[in-house]
Amino acid sequence: MKLIVFILIVLLTPIFYPFRVLASELKFDCPSRYLVLINPIRSRNHWSDKSLRPLEDQYKAINSKKFPATWLIQYDAMSDPELLNYLKGFEKSQELGIFLEVSENLAEQSRVIYPFETAWYFPQAVFLSGYTQSERIKLIDTAINKFKKDFGYYPKSLGSWWIDSYSLNYLKNKYGIESYLIVADQKTTDNYGIWGQWWGVPYYPDKANVLFPGQGKDKLDLIVLQWAQRHPELAVGEGVKFSNNSVQPNDYLSLGKDTNFFKDLVQIYLDCKNPFGQLTIGMETGAVSTNFNEEYINQLEVLSRIKELKAVTMSGFYREFKKTFPENPEKIIIAGKNSEWSLSLQKRENKVIGELINYRQGSAFSDYFIPDKSGFLEKDLTRYKVRANPQNELLNFLPLILIILAGVVSVFWKKALFWLLSTGLIFSSFGLLLRSGYELGWNVYYGIVVSNLLLVQIASITFVYILALLAYKYIRYLRSYWLWVWISFSYGFDFIIGILRVSFISEKYYIGILVDAYRFFGIRGNVAKGVEIVNEDLPNYLASGLLNFDTTKIYENLYLYFLAAPLIHILVGILLFKIYSRIPKIAKRILFALLLIFYILYLVNIFKADPRVVLLNN
Numbered sequence: 282m283k284l285i286v287f288i289l290i291v292l293l294t295p296i297f298y299p300f301r302v303l304a305s306e307l308k309f310d311c312p313s314r315y316l317v318l319i320n321p322i323r324s325r326n327h328w329s330d331k332s333l334r335p336l337e338d339q340y341k342a343i344n345s346k347k348f349p350a351t352w353l354i355q356y357d358a359m360s361d362p363e364l365l366n367y368l369k370g371f372e373k374s375q376e377l378g379i380f381l382e383v384s385e386n387l388a389e390q391s392r393v394i395y396p397f398e399t400a401w402y403f404p405q406a407v408f409l410s411g412y413t414q415s416e417r418i419k420l421i422d423t424a425i426n427k428f429k430k431d432f433g434y435y436p437k438s439l440g441s442w443w444i445d446s447y448s449l450n451y452l453k454n455k456y457g458i459e460s461y462l463i464v465a466d467q468k469t470t471d472n473y474g475i476w477g478q479w480w481g482v483p484y485y486p487d488k489a490n491v492l493f494p495g496q497g498k499d500k501l502d503l504i505v506l507q508w509a510q511r512h513p514e515l516a517v518g519e520g521v522k523f524s525n526n527s528v529q530p531n532d533y534l535s536l537g538k539d540t541n542f543f544k545d546l547v548q549i550y551l552d553c554k555n556p557f558g559q560l561t562i563g564m565e566t567g568a569v570s571t572n573f574n575e576e577y578i579n580q581l582e583v584l585s586r587i588k589e590l591k592a593v594t595m596s597g598f599y600r601e602f603k604k605t606f607p608e609n610p611e612k613i614i615i616a617g618k619n620s621e622w623s624l625s626l627q628k629r630e631n632k633v634i635g636e637l638i639n640y641r642q643g644s645a646f647s648d649y650f651i652p653d654k655s656g657f658l659e660k661d662l663t664r665y666k667v668r669a670n671p672q673n674e675l676l677n678f679l680p681l682i683l684i685i686l687a688g689v690v691s692v693f694w695k696k697a698l699f700w701l702l703s704t705g706l707i708f709s710s711f712g713l714l715l716r717s718g719y720e721l722g723w724n725v726y727y728g729i730v731v732s733n734l735l736l737v738q739i740a741s742i743t744f745v746y747i748l749a750l751l752a753y754k755y756i757r758y759l760r761s762y763w764l765w766v767w768i769s770f771s772y773g774f775d776f777i778i779g780i781l782r783v784s785f786i787s788e789k790y791y792i793g794i795l796v797d798a799y800r801f802f803g804i805r806g807n808v809a810k811g812v813e814i815v816n817e818d819l820p821n822y823l824a825s826g827l828l829n830f831d832t833t834k835i836y837e838n839l840y841l842y843f844l845a846a847p848l849i850h851i852l853v854g855i856l857l858f859k860i861y862s863r864i865p866k867i868a869k870r871i872l873f874a875l876l877l878i879f880y881i882l883y884l885v886n887i888f889k890a891d892p893r894v895v896l897l898n899n
Contacts (some may be wrong), residue, residue: 282828283407283829285660287886288859289373293573293677303781304353306586306587307544307547307548307551307583307586307587308587308588308589309551309552309587309589310551310553310589310592311558311589312558312589313552313556313557313558313593313601314420314551314558314559314587314589314590315557315558315559315560315590315592315593315598315601315602315685316348316559316560316562316584316589316591316592316593317351317559317560317561317562317592317593317594317597317598318343318348318349318350318351318562318563318592318596319350319351319352319440319462319463319506319508319561319562319563319595320339320350320351320352320353320563320565320566320570321380321440321563321565321566321568322336322352322353322355322356322358322368322565322566323355323357323358323380323381323565323566323567323568323575324355324357324358324360324361324384325358325364325567326357327567327568327608328566328567328568328571329566329568329572329824331568331703333363333364333368334571335566335571335574336364336367336565336566336567336572336881337367338570338574339564339570339577340371340375340564342548342574342577342581344372344587345430345581345583345585346582347374348581348584348592349374349375349592349593349594349597350375350376350377350563350594351375351376351377351378351438351594351595351596352368352371352375352376352378352566352582353378353379353380353438353439354368354377354378354379354380354424354428355379355380355382355384355463356379356382356384356387356390356424356427357384357386357387358380359427359428359431364714365431366388369432369892371390374439374594374764375523375594375685375808376438376594376596376597377428377432377436377593378436378437378438378439378440378595379424379425379428379436379439379440379666380439380440381404381409381424381439381440381441382408382441383395383407383408383409383411383412383420383530384401384406384407385821387399387420387424388420388681388821389799389821390417390421390423390427391416391422391423392798392799393412393417393419393798394575394798394824394825395821396411397822397825397826398713399555402471402472403472403656404443404472404473404653404657404658405525405653405654405656407654408441408442408443408444408445408450408650408653408654408658408681409421409439409441409444409445409448409848410443410444410445410652410658411652411653411654412652413651413652413891414447414650414743414883414891414892415889416893417445417447417448417451418451421451421452421775421810422450426457428611435456435457435587435680436456436458437457437458437459437460437596437599438453438458438459438460438461438595438596439458439460439461439462439597440461440462440463440506440595441462441463441597442462442463442464442471442473442475442502442506442508443463443473443475443658443660444461444463444491444831444836445646445648445653445679446486446487446489446491446493446501446645446646446647446649447504447648447650449461449491449501449503450488450501452595453501453502453503458503459503459504459595459596459598459599459600460503460504460505460506460595460596461491461503461505461506462505462506462507462508462561462595463475463478463491463505463507463508464507464508464509465478465480465507465508465509465510465511465527466480466481466511466516467476467509467511467516467518467524467811468518468520468523468524468661469519469520469521469657470521470524471662472656472657472658473657473658473659473661474657474658474659474660474661475490475492475658475661476660476661476662476663477495477629477638477660477661477662477663478491478492478493478505478629478662478667479613479624479629480511480512480513480615480622480624480732480886481507481511481550482507482550482559482613482615483504483505483506483507483511483559483598483602484504484505484609484626485500485501485502485504485505485608485609486500486501486503486505487500487640488498488500488501489591489644489645489649489721489722490643490644490645490646490649490716491505492660492662493640493643494546494609494624494625494626495609496626497608500609502586503599504514504595504598504599504603506559506561506598506785507561507596508561508563509524509529509532509552509561510527510528510531510546510560510561511524511526511527511528511550512526512527512546512549512617512620513546513615513616513621513631514581514617514618514619514620515617517631521535523538526538526542527546528546528547528560528561528562528578528580529564529569530543530569530576530579530580530601531564531569531572532574534573534576539795540576540579543580543583544583545578547560547587549615549616549617550589550615551587551616552615552616554601555610555613555614556605556606556610556613556667557602557610559598560584560586560774560882561581562581562584562591563750564577570624570833572767582839591875592895595850607695609626609699611625611626611770612624612625613625617858619633620632620633620634621633625642627639627640627641627684628641629639636663638662638663643665643722644661644721644723645720645722645723646660646665646668647723647730647895648718649721650720650723650725651891651892651893651894651895666778666793670695670719670722670898673719674718674719674720674897675710676718676719676735677718677719677720678744678825679735679738679739680715680735680738680739681715683739683742684707684742687704687742687746688700688704692720698762699753699762702752702762702765702766702769702794703745703746703750705765705769706745706765706768706769707741707745707746708884708887709769709772709850709880709883709884710741710745710772710846710847710850711728711738711741711745712728712730712884712887712888713727713728713729713836713887713890713893714728714737714738714741714742715731715738715742715892716887717734717738718734719734719898722897722898723895723897723898724895724896724897724898725892725895725898726892726893726894726895726896727890727891727892728842728893729835729836729837729839729842730836730840730894737899741843743765763861764854764855764860767854767855767857767861768850768851768853768855768878769854769856769880770854770857770876770877770879770880771850771851771853771854771878772850772883773823773876773878773879773882773883774853774879775832775883776879776880776882776883776886777794777879778830778832779808779829779830779886780794780795780796780829781793781794781829781830781833782794782795782803782827782828782829783828783829784826784827784828785877786826786827787825788807789805789806789807790804790805790806790807790812790825791803791804791815791827792804792805793815795824795827795829797827798824799818799820799821799824800816800817800819801815801816801817801818801819801821801823801824801827802816805813806892817841833893836893857872857876860872861873
């Protein structure tokens with residue numbers, strides 16, 4: 282009889298007391314073991330259950346363990362009043378931040394064109410890296426200002442599965458963010474592969490590349506945390522059958538694994554052989570949490586029984602980490618049964634797998650400068666061998682030094698006005714060429730792409746000064762300073778051409794100017810049905826479909842850029858000079874004022890232009 286009772290107890294205990302069996306206590310006889318709970322919240326359009334129940338269940342499970350957590354809210358979710366009010370009722374221990382994915386709504390509010398007919402989850406649409414540098418700034422500012430308006434303060438923690446380092450630097454420098462969440466290493470999952478960062482471990486990133494651990498003056502003072510920390514051996518490979526070996530409930534359950542697998546990962550990442558241990562746990566609210574909340578509760582139960590584990594928010598972990606490690610630790614080991622990842626400031630290495638990544642032999646990804654429009658986002662450091670040379674960046678100042686020296690000479694020569702007008706022509710004609718230079722391992726071009734960039738820049742400056750000097754000295758007609766003014770002003774037409782739009786869409790002509798990405802001012806219609814004056818925002822497909830003069834063709838042809846374009850502007854300047862001398866006084870003032878405004882706007886566009894092309898500097 283006693284034997285029967287004993288067997289019944291063994292069999293029935295897992296049913297009536299499931300957590301006690303699943304959560305046999307893990308012990309770590311060491312300090313600095315941290316838990317960071319993070320839950321991204323997208324718009325309810327992406328939820329399987331459109332009610333607030335997924336969020337309520339998730340919050341209830343976390344609150345029952347008295348855990349603090351960070352809730353990262355996507356822009357569209359902040360536009361949901363019911364959801365917003367619920368979040369505002371959270372305990373003070375909970376942290377709110379931004380899940381910085383780009384949606385069509387965020388793009389439109391930021392006055393940025395969203396990729397037409399592109400699925401929302403494609404990298405060129407959802408990540409900031411799919412947009413120009415100036416567009417990224419608009420998107421970031423719009424999202425953060427929305428958060429500030431809704432919650433009354435700027436967020437300290439943000440996240441997205443990928444972020445380019447240009448955006449990350451902007452977030453730190455302008456808004457002082459303290460932590461950022463990106464996805465852990467995965468080779469070919471969800472249309473993007475990220476490979477090469479410290480394996481599953483938080484770190485201060487390098488300013489040039491979010492996947493490098495930073496050090497010294499090159500370190501960006503914020504902490505990078507990783508979503509879906511993965512098994513150090515089982516997750517090495519292509520596709521979800523490898524990458525799903527992670528701490529995420531939906532991942533490992535899909536592989537037929539259970540909470541015991543999760544406990545193995547806890548043991549790996551909190552191992553006492555390292556000076557700190559850290560776990561990032563969470564679920565995508567509504568999209569994943571609805572079907573996997575039970576296993577999530579199992580995870581929380583396991584974690585609540587680890588006495589040495591300290592639960593903190595994302596920004597809380599940054600502060601805790603910074604107390605002990607003002608710089609990245611010298612070495613971290615993440616080990617499986619048969620191999621280990623050795624992580625240091627210099628390299629990441631797994632000798633059994635045969636992988637070695639040297640961090641000090643790399644620099645920025647190209648998406649630091651230009652949009653990554655590829656359908657598959659590939660950020661793989663094993664395929665990336667670029668060495669940055671900071672000494673080369675000093676050469677970028679040589680053209681400016683040459684211009685300043687010419688100015689000093691002109692003062693002694695008593696030709697300062699001549700120098701000023703000639704310099705104006707240099708920036709008007711070759712402003713984008715002069716902005717180009719060496720940066721973070723790349724030759725960054727804002728206009729035309731040339732070999733021996735520095736020599737071409739110096740030659741262009743010297744040529745204009747010498748040509749202007751000879752023309753002024755030997756051609757009487759060219760000695761009028763007003764002629765040089767009008768030649769410079771002729772570049773104001775480039776600004777006008779840049780905003781002109783002419784298209785035939787849906788049996789209607791559109792003729793006018795595009796004030797910004799969406800605002801169109803002009804006329805619309807056809808001969809049969811008449812025309813109307815338009816001053817309105819166009820739908821995304823219309824705004825992006827309007828045709829304009831493709832000025833980039835000038836930057837693809839040396840003849841057009843260095844000879845034809847300057848000659849055309851000289852001729853237009855001469856024509857303007859003649860017209861100006863023959864029109865009434867009031868007309869002169871109007872013409873001068875208008876062209877001055879357009880010329881200033883043209884120069885502003887030069888200095889605000891985004892990089893156009895980047896090439897590796899070998």
